[in-house]
Amino acid sequence: GQSLEQPSEVTAVEGAIVQINCTYQTSGFYGLSWYQQHDGGAPTFLSYNALDGLEETGRFSSFLSRSDSYGYLLLQELQMKDSASYFCAVAPTSLHGSSNTGKLIFGQGTTLQVKP
Amino acid sequence: SAVISQKPSRDICQRGTSLTIQCQVDSQVTMMFWYRQQPGQSLTLIATANQGSEATYESGFVIDKFPISRPNLTFSTLTVSNMSPEDSSIYLCSVEQGDTQYFGPGTRLTVL
Numbered sequence: 088g089q090s091l092e093q094p095s096e097v098t099a100v101e102g103a104i105v106q107i108n109c110t111y112q113t114s115g116f117y118g119l120s121w122y123q124q125h126d127g128g129a130p131t132f133l134s135y136n137a138l139d140g141l142e143e144t145g146r147f148s149s150f151l152s153r154s155d156s157y158g159y160l161l162l163q164e165l166q167m168k169d170s171a172s173y174f175c176a177v178a179p180t181s182l183h184g185s186s187n188t189g190k191l192i193f194g195q196g197t198t199l200q201v202k203p
Numbered sequence: 204s205a206v207i208s209q210k211p212s213r214d215i216c217q218r219g220t221s222l223t224i225q226c227q228v229d230s231q232v233t234m235m236f237w238y239r240q241q242p243g244q245s246l247t248l249i250a251t252a253n254q255g256s257e258a259t260y261e262s263g264f265v266i267d268k269f270p271i272s273r274p275n276l277t278f279s280t281l282t283v284s285n286m287s288p289e290d291s292s293i294y295l296c297s298v299e300q301g302d303t304q305y306f307g308p309g310t311r312l313t314v315l
Contacts, residue, residue: 129306
C-alpha cells in the first residue's frame with residue numbers, strides 16, 4: 088500500500104521559518120512533490136525532489152531522503168499570504184518497472200496559519 | 204506551464220442525476236488525471252485518461268459511476284453518474300509536464 092503522513096496543523100508568526108515534514112510508505116517511488124492550496128483554490132506546484140538533498144526555490148525549499156522515506160518543506164520569511172494548506176505527494180513508479188506513472192498520491196495536508 | 208480550464212466551475216444537482224465536467228488544456232498532453240477532493244480532505248486520484256485508450260481507474264472508482272472520455276490530446280470529460288450527496292466534492296483535472304503536475308480550477312459539486 089501507499090501512505091503519507093504529515094502534521095495536520097502548524098502555526099507560526101510572520102517572518103519566521105517553518106518546516107513541514109512528510110514521511111511516506113510506497114511500493115514504488117519516483118519523486119516527492121509539494122503543493123500549496125488556498126481556500127477555494129486549485130493546488131499549485133511548489134517543489135519537487137527526485138534525488139536526495141535540498142531544492143531551493145526562493146523562500147521555499149524542499150528536502151528528500153530516500154533512504155529514510157522522508158522529506159520536508161521549509162518556508163522562510165513567512166508572510167500572511169502563506170496561510171494555506173500544504174500537501175506532500177508521492178509520484179509512484181509503475182508496478183513492474185521504474186517509470187513515472189504521472190499520477191500523484193497525496194498526503195492529508197498541513198494547514199499553515201501565519202499570525203501577525 | 205499548462206493552462207487548464209474546467210466547466211462548470213460549480214453546480215448544484217439533484218440526487219440520481221448525472222453531471223459531465225469538461226477539462227480543456229492549452230497544449231497537447233499524453234496523460235490527463237481526474238481527482239476528487241471531498242470537503243476538508245486531501246486529493247484522491249479517480250482515474251488516468253490517455254487519448255485513444257480506456258481510462259485507468261484507481262481502487263474504489265469504477266467506470267459505470269465515473270465514465271471518462273478523452274477524444275483528443277487537449278480535452279477530457281468526467282461524468283459523475285447517478286449522484287448521491289456523498290458525491291459532493293471538488294473535482295479537479297490535471298496534466299503532467301516534466302516533473303510538474305498542473306491542476307485546473309476545479310468543479311465544486313453539491314448534490315442535494
